[in-house]
Amino acid sequence: MLLEIADLQVHYGKIEAIKGLSLQVDEGEIVTLIGSNGAGKTTTLKTISGLRRPTAGSIVFDGQDITKLAGHRRVQLGLCQAPEGRGIFPGMTVLENLEMGAYIRGKPPAADLDRAFSLFPRLAERRRQQGGTLSGGEQQMLAIGRALMAHPKLLLLDEPSMGLAPLIVTQIFAILREINNSGTTILLVEQNASSALQLSDRAYLLETGRVVMSGAAHDLLYEPAVRDAYLGAAPQPEERTDTS
Amino acid sequence: KSKNSGGGGTPTLAFMGALTGSNAQLGINIYNGAKLAIDQHNAKSGVTKVTLKKYDTQGDATQASSQAKKVVQDKDVAVIGPAFSGESKTADPILNAAKIPFVSASATAVALAQSGWKYFHRVLANDDVQGPGDADFIAKTLGAKSVYVIDDQSEYGLGLADAVRKQLKTDGATVKNGSIDPKGSDYSTTVNAIKAANPDVVFLGGYYDAAARLVKQMRAATVKATFVSGDGSLDQKIADQGGASANGALLSCTCSSAVGSTNPKVQAFEKAYVAKWGSEPATYSAEGYDVGNILLQAIDNGKKSAQDINTYVASIDYQGVSKPIKFNSTGELSQSLLFMSEVVNDKIKFLGPTSTAKPVPAG
Amino acid sequence: MHAFVTQFWPSTIDGLTIGSIYGLIALGYTLVYGVLRLINFAHSEVFMVGTFASLFTLHGLGITHAETGFALVGVLILMGLAGMAGSGITAVVLERVAYRPLRKRGSSRLAALISAIGASFFLQEVFALRYGRDLLSFPPLMNKTVLFHIGSGQVRADKVLVVVAALVMALALDRFVNGSRLGRGVRATAQDPDTAVLMGVNIDRIVMITFLVGGMMAGVAAMLYGNYFELTQYNVGFLLGIKAFTAAVLGGIGNIRGALLGGLTLGLIENYGGSVFGAQWKDVIAFTVLVLVLMVRPTGLLGEKLTRARA
Amino acid sequence: MTESAALLELRTVTQQFGGVTALSEVDLGVPEGAIFALIGPNGAGKTTVFNLITGVYRPTAGSLWFGGAKISGKRPHEVARVGIARTFQNIRLFDNMSALENVMVGADARHDSSVVGAALGLRRHRREERDGRERGMQLLDLVGITRVAEDTAKGLSYGDQRRLEIARALATQPRLLLLDEPAAGMNPAEKEQLGVLIRKIRDIGVTVFLIEHDMGLVMQVSDRVAVLDFGQKIADDTPSAVRTDPRVIEAYLGAPADAT
Amino acid sequence: MRRIGLPDVIGPISDRWSRLPTPARYVVYVIAIVAAFALPADSIGSFMSPQSDWSAILFYPIGVYILLAIGLNVVVGQAGLLDLGYVAFFAIGGYTMGKIGLSLKWDFWVILPCGIAAAAVAGVILGAPTLRLRGDYLAIVTLGFGEIIRITANNLNFTGGPRGLSGIPNPPSVGSFSALQFNVATTKPFYYLVLVMIILAIVLVKRLERSRVGRAWAAIREDEDAAEVMGVPTFRFKLWAFAIGACIGGAAGVLFAAQTISITPEDFPFLLSSYIVVAVVLGGSGNLAGVILGAFLVAWLPERFRGFADYRVLAFGGALVLMMIVRPEGLLPSRRRRAELAEGTGGMGSLGGGVGGAQTQAVRIEAVETDAVQTGAVESEAAP
Ligand SMILES: Nc1ncnc2c1ncn2[C@@H]1O[C@H](COP(=O)(O)OP(=O)(O)OP(=O)(O)O)[C@@H](O)[C@H]1O
Numbered sequence A: 001m002l003l004e005i006a007d008l009q010v011h012y013g014k015i016e017a018i019k020g021l022s023l024q025v026d027e028g029e030i031v032t033l034i035g036s037n038g039a040g041k042t043t044t045l046k047t048i049s050g051l052r053r054p055t056a057g058s059i060v061f062d063g064q065d066i067t068k069l070a071g072h073r074r075v076q077l078g079l080c081q082a083p084e085g086r087g088i089f090p091g092m093t094v095l096e097n098l099e100m101g102a103y104i105r106g107k108p109p110a111a112d113l114d115r116a117f118s119l120f121p122r123l124a125e126r127r128r129q130q131g132g133t134l135s136g137g138e139q140q141m142l143a144i145g146r147a148l149m150a151h152p153k154l155l156l157l158d159e160p161s162m163g164l165a166p167l168i169v170t171q172i173f174a175i176l177r178e179i180n181n182s183g184t185t186i187l188l189v190e191q192n193a194s195s196a197l198q199l200s201d202r203a204y205l206l207e208t209g210r211v212v213m214s215g216a217a218h219d220l221l222y223e224p225a226v227r228d229a230y231l232g233a234a235p236q237p238e239e240r241t242d243t244s
Numbered sequence B: 001k002s003k004n005s006g007g008g009g010t011p012t013l014a015f016m017g018a019l020t021g022s023n024a025q026l027g028i029n030i031y032n033g034a035k036l037a038i039d040q041h042n043a044k045s046g047v048t049k050v051t052l053k054k055y056d057t058q059g060d061a062t063q064a065s066s067q068a069k070k071v072v073q074d075k076d077v078a079v080i081g082p083a084f085s086g087e088s089k090t091a092d093p094i095l096n097a098a099k100i101p102f103v104s105a106s107a108t109a110v111a112l113a114q115s116g117w118k119y120f121h122r123v124l125a126n127d128d129v130q131g132p133g134d135a136d137f138i139a140k141t142l143g144a145k146s147v148y149v150i151d152d153q154s155e156y157g158l159g160l161a162d163a164v165r166k167q168l169k170t171d172g173a174t175v176k177n178g179s180i181d182p183k184g185s186d187y188s189t190t191v192n193a194i195k196a197a198n199p200d201v202v203f204l205g206g207y208y209d210a211a212a213r214l215v216k217q218m219r220a221a222t223v224k225a226t227f228v229s230g231d232g233s234l235d236q237k238i239a240d241q242g243g244a245s246a247n248g249a250l251l252s253c254t255c256s257s258a259v260g261s262t263n264p265k266v267q268a269f270e271k272a273y274v275a276k277w278g279s280e281p282a283t284y285s286a287e288g289y290d291v292g293n294i295l296l297q298a299i300d301n302g303k304k305s306a307q308d309i310n311t312y313v314a315s316i317d318y319q320g321v322s323k324p325i326k327f328n329s330t331g332e333l334s335q336s337l338l339f340m341s342e343v344v345n346d347k348i349k350f351l352g353p354t355s356t357a358k359p360v361p362a363g
Numbered sequence C: 001m002h003a004f005v006t007q008f009w010p011s012t013i014d015g016l017t018i019g020s021i022y023g024l025i026a027l028g029y030t031l032v033y034g035v036l037r038l039i040n041f042a043h044s045e046v047f048m049v050g051t052f053a054s055l056f057t058l059h060g061l062g063i064t065h066a067e068t069g070f071a072l073v074g075v076l077i078l079m080g081l082a083g084m085a086g087s088g089i090t091a092v093v094l095e096r097v098a099y100r101p102l103r104k105r106g107s108s109r110l111a112a113l114i115s116a117i118g119a120s121f122f123l124q125e126v127f128a129l130r131y132g133r134d135l136l137s138f139p140p141l142m143n144k145t146v147l148f149h150i151g152s153g154q155v156r157a158d159k160v161l162v163v164v165a166a167l168v169m170a171l172a173l174d175r176f177v178n179g180s181r182l183g184r185g186v187r188a189t190a191q192d193p194d195t196a197v198l199m200g201v202n203i204d205r206i207v208m209i210t211f212l213v214g215g216m217m218a219g220v221a222a223m224l225y226g227n228y229f230e231l232t233q234y235n236v237g238f239l240l241g242i243k244a245f246t247a248a249v250l251g252g253i254g255n256i257r258g259a260l261l262g263g264l265t266l267g268l269i270e271n272y273g274g275s276v277f278g279a280q281w282k283d284v285i286a287f288t289v290l291v292l293v294l295m296v297r298p299t300g301l302l303g304e305k306l307t308r309a310r311a
Numbered sequence D: 001m002t003e004s005a006a007l008l009e010l011r012t013v014t015q016q017f018g019g020v021t022a023l024s025e026v027d028l029g030v031p032e033g034a035i036f037a038l039i040g041p042n043g044a045g046k047t048t049v050f051n052l053i054t055g056v057y058r059p060t061a062g063s064l065w066f067g068g069a070k071i072s073g074k075r076p077h078e079v080a081r082v083g084i085a086r087t088f089q090n091i092r093l094f095d096n097m098s099a100l101e102n103v104m105v106g107a108d109a110r111h112d113s114s115v116v117g118a119a120l121g122l123r124r125h126r127r128e129e130r131d132g133r134e135r136g137m138q139l140l141d142l143v144g145i146t147r148v149a150e151d152t153a154k155g156l157s158y159g160d161q162r163r164l165e166i167a168r169a170l171a172t173q174p175r176l177l178l179l180d181e182p183a184a185g186m187n188p189a190e191k192e193q194l195g196v197l198i199r200k201i202r203d204i205g206v207t208v209f210l211i212e213h214d215m216g217l218v219m220q221v222s223d224r225v226a227v228l229d230f231g232q233k234i235a236d237d238t239p240s241a242v243r244t245d246p247r248v249i250e251a252y253l254g255a256p257a258d259a260t
Numbered sequence E: 001m002r003r004i005g006l007p008d009v010i011g012p013i014s015d016r017w018s019r020l021p022t023p024a025r026y027v028v029y030v031i032a033i034v035a036a037f038a039l040p041a042d043s044i045g046s047f048m049s050p051q052s053d054w055s056a057i058l059f060y061p062i063g064v065y066i067l068l069a070i071g072l073n074v075v076v077g078q079a080g081l082l083d084l085g086y087v088a089f090f091a092i093g094g095y096t097m098g099k100i101g102l103s104l105k106w107d108f109w110v111i112l113p114c115g116i117a118a119a120a121v122a123g124v125i126l127g128a129p130t131l132r133l134r135g136d137y138l139a140i141v142t143l144g145f146g147e148i149i150r151i152t153a154n155n156l157n158f159t160g161g162p163r164g165l166s167g168i169p170n171p172p173s174v175g176s177f178s179a180l181q182f183n184v185a186t187t188k189p190f191y192y193l194v195l196v197m198i199i200l201a202i203v204l205v206k207r208l209e210r211s212r213v214g215r216a217w218a219a220i221r222e223d224e225d226a227a228e229v230m231g232v233p234t235f236r237f238k239l240w241a242f243a244i245g246a247c248i249g250g251a252a253g254v255l256f257a258a259q260t261i262s263i264t265p266e267d268f269p270f271l272l273s274s275y276i277v278v279a280v281v282l283g284g285s286g287n288l289a290g291v292i293l294g295a296f297l298v299a300w301l302p303e304r305f306r307g308f309a310d311y312r313v314l315a316f317g318g319a320l321v322l323m324m325i326v327r328p329e330g331l332l333p334s335r336r337r338r339a340e341l342a343e344g345t346g347g348m349g350s351l352g353g354g355v356g357g358a359q360t361q362a363v364r365i366e367a368v369e370t371d372a373v374q375t376g377a378v379e380s381e382a383a384p
């Protein structure tokens, strides 16, 4: 087991955002967390990477209890997160942002940069542009590319498809598959639940800080409760031609 | 709370001046002199015992104002001080309105004697004596043709410098003006201007730390002019801080020095002072001692109320350790002298009254 | 205007000299501001401690008169190291005691500013109580030899030392921040501390290093100051600190080259202005120019660098 | 194509940032009373269009017109007063103010009682204050969050925050509302509700200009869709027409089936 | 370092206070005002300031600091603008009083509005070119402005140079009430005068705070760009904040000069600006009660502890650091500001790096339980 979380509780002041959550991620898996807004998905990821301290519970990564470990040490152990809101360093160029991804390893080998640029050609074009002036979607690409630079054992992705054009979303999911095939375990948070579930091995459904359902991704995909709330009925766009 | 009005009880004298804070040294010098006078007095038998109470203004005008009100509230019979000219301006009107005599050992601003305060006296000459005296000394004794006169933009420093400027012009010397910021580090602008003007004498109206900075930077820039300054710079510290650059600096004061005097009365004071405080009397210590003794003499003559003490002091003719003391109607000394000292081999050397003072040639 | 012409060269030389000292101190403001967006008000005291450390080194070595040759170089280096150690340690302790606890609580920068002001008072008073409020004199260490003249300006050895040392230090720091991995960590922390953690940056360490490096720059400035002016005092940092912070803003806060440029510009403006309008107007001229520059370039001469980009 | 009834018009607008041309000679017309969507690949220049409209940037070339008056060159708060309101791509509420206060800040844009009036508590000021409060509550009701009126904004759930942002924008009584990716991070059920809200806003007479990557929502609500690619307009038509436009499919949708 | 979690006693009290019915609140106000008028009593003074004249201290520094803090709070606490040169307006008020009082011999009551107007004009002159600057640029520029005013006063003959102005007239006495006789020897009348001005200032500032103006300031503090887009003319409101703060500072200056009779540039040092900033933040920036308490403490403690003379500043510095560590949001923060300051979103942003290191975790966990105040990693500001 690569990651094991038991009875996690996290507070924001008096608000209890995570109320005793347990989950596991096995080596080589893609696991997805789905759930409505405010369910606590982001908080869970932040707690795993050490940006928030849990009030109770434990996090074990790769056989080591990391509950009290400082955030930067977890990165050294092989945890890397592309955060919600992208977290691009606005005053650094695209290239420097990518180099930051490999911070723990010093200067990244050219091959790593090439891989990021080949995954996202737009980034190659803009390698000297300041991160802060990229468009929303370009920043998202950069965030993912940067996370890959660390060669993590476990990659945490918080809504990687947010703000991306449909064409790119498709590409992103293909890329995730590829990364996973090359040996990286992925814990994914996604609103785009149907694509995410199709991609993953297992999934957890969160509601108000608790796991309310879990199982093989495939099973959840066909679970009626999940379908209604998170997958939406098959798209039936009304076509409106009238210009009122 | 002490209620020392009129008769009975021990009369209380108030000391007002900076005892803490960055301007404390002069205040402490005065206090030490005055305290010595009072202790000597109280040690005698058969006299009215007198207490001396400290009112620390930190040299700050607004604190002086509330301290003066406290003096009034406490009904002290007379005040030694206030020490500085700035604080005098807020404190004196209050003391005067409350009819409490106040005798300053060190405030030299000219305007203080011009407000018609009946309860004001001071035992040293004002800037109008020192400034012209300095100017005459520079022009006549030193024979300077061109003088660079610098002020530190403080009330005291500018007042003194302006008086020097005015008299120098009368004496026919060429005068150039400059200013420095006493809190600043870098006086290069001023030093460059001095260097360009190449004067015979540089005069500073200001205090010893600025003086030390200025001489250091002047000498480093190879300015050779003689350095002259007033009582604000008259302290051993100008030599300590200025190092070799301070040697040859001439420092005037309307106060005389007790150190190295041949007058037995002064020698006795010096000895007693050293015995009590463990250091030589410093600037204004002798004046503080004299003010204390004048007020004590009033009390010993049966003057117990503030009003009576004031009347007594106004008409006193007293031979002090610093100088003979006799007041005119505005509270100024009726006759006053200016003295000169010089930094020689890192020590202050008293040269005597300006009329006779002969600077020691440098070297 | 006549004075400006006649004193142009002396003003230039002295402006560059004091400007270099401003610049070195400004580096500390700029670094800390860049990373924490905190005006480290106590940085002036970091500098002050450095001057005392340099002074005590001279006392310790028993220097009483000017040295030359290798002895001089050796003493200067020791003095500089002592200054760097004194200032660097002070800065680090300051961070630990006065800022880190606030940082851990995620307190506002206003609270941190007050803490900084408090720390500044505290440090000043400690030194005032321990060493008195009077100026303390440095023994003369370096002969103030005039190397050559430019116009009427004397180029003196001690001034050259100040300018050269400042340039070298600023360049080294620039290389460090923009070229090294640690420097990249500093910049990342400045721009987005949370994400920096996700990249494996040890923020506490980076912050400490920032204070340390900024302190060391102030320490070098302190040594140069001591050698140049040969005086110090418990409140020596106060005015210099304000000037240095002005220089940092003038050059573009968070910008290392900007700090040095700002320092030199400020030094020159002050001296030119002072020679024309009189030394008493120096500060007024300096601040007026600052306002004018900011009106034209709202983020300083070279713009902001380390700081978070603004939405 | 460009009807004379266009409320907002971009006339051959070009926007350059250094070497990057974010928009080149774009013409757009947003018809009054419609829901107008702008779509396009990442970095196509959509947000830039909003920033131009709201006065954050000034166009390198070309001009913007609103209700027949030129607005390019105006400062943001002036644009707001003309009748344009926006929401942000990432939510930017006044976090520590209550929901109602957030909306009242928006409503204040329509008030003109002076600072002196406020200090003296003049009648005009008191009336406006009451009016702002009432209108604030109405708007919270419109977007469906009256129950959290007194809660601080940062404590609201994401969906409610989105709604609050819209209410705050509506409080400035805009004729045109700009929405930048309002559905980002919402699940299908929430998107559905958002669609309903957007139409409700249109029905009370506010023209809506929408940037969105979620084609489901775009197709569901918009009356007209324009497509940007590399800073150039490649389509401007009805949703159904745009959806089947081969250029749009190639540049943006990838495959028609992806329109979820 | 162990974090000290102060039990939050203020929160519940302020909550209860805000729930109090209006009449009950007015009763409390009246009691407070009556108490304030009774304050200069000697019996209180013998404890409060055994070594100075209590009513004199009540006027300056206490009363004047409070008035200044109320004014500065508009700028710092309400609009979120860091002004480090506030003393400039105090000085302008003081010099207006001195100059007009001496040369035109007008009466205090006529000069008062002039002083206020002069300060307001100065506020606008300073603000107009600089308020577009962000955050700390403003801080250094205002600091510079304070110094410019002081240095200029020190260098001009018009203002008396370093000698300053002396012989400034006191306000005219009103009738023969002993409480309204203004002269150098009286102290209480000046205290009553400053008290009345403080009450007026509070009423004014409170009104603004609860109006659209206060809302606009809060919005600017939280997110200036968003406020601008919502139609808040941010520049204009910031300028108003500056001008209102300046007016109050100017009024304080007029009063100060009329009482102390003699002013010099040294009465207006940078240190005074920083004391007032300290007062505002220490008390609880944004909350009037807190600000008043802060100013009171900053003014009074050094007087009370005169005996410790040499150690006062040392203790003051140390106490500031300690206070900010223990209670960074100030002694009596307003509820909103408490949240903002705790999160660091209040106008000036957080200190950054809100992420705890390994050694602090255990402490943080218990802190979360004991403290109502949010501790937390602040969401990073993403820049679109
Ligand atoms: N900084 C914060 N302060 C207070 N409460 C917060 C904060 N961040 C999150 N919360 C609360 O914690 C809960 C969980 O939030 P979280 O961001 O983890 O949800 P999420 O599942 O990621 O939602 P989304 O889909 O919107 O990203 C929510 O109720 C939210 O309001």
Ligand SMILES: Nc1ncnc2c1ncn2[C@@H]1O[C@H](COP(=O)(O)OP(=O)(O)OP(=O)(O)O)[C@@H](O)[C@H]1O
Binding pocket: A133, A134, A135, A136, A137, A138, A163, D017, D018, D020, D021, D022, D040, D041, D042, D043, D044, D045, D046, D047, D048, D049
């Ligand atoms: N200030 C700037 N400096 C340089 N380039 C910029 C700046 N602002 C935007 N750009 C560039 O302009 C292009 C258009 O950006 P814009 O934000 O408008 O895209 P968008 O269509 O909103 O994309 P997304 O859907 O990803 O949000 C992008 O390539 C971006 O990198």
Ligand SMILES: [Mg+2]
Binding pocket: A041, A042, A043, A084, A158
């Ligand atoms: Mg989330």
Ligand SMILES: [Mg+2]
Binding pocket: A135, A136, A137, D046, D047, D048, D089
């Ligand atoms: Mg966009």
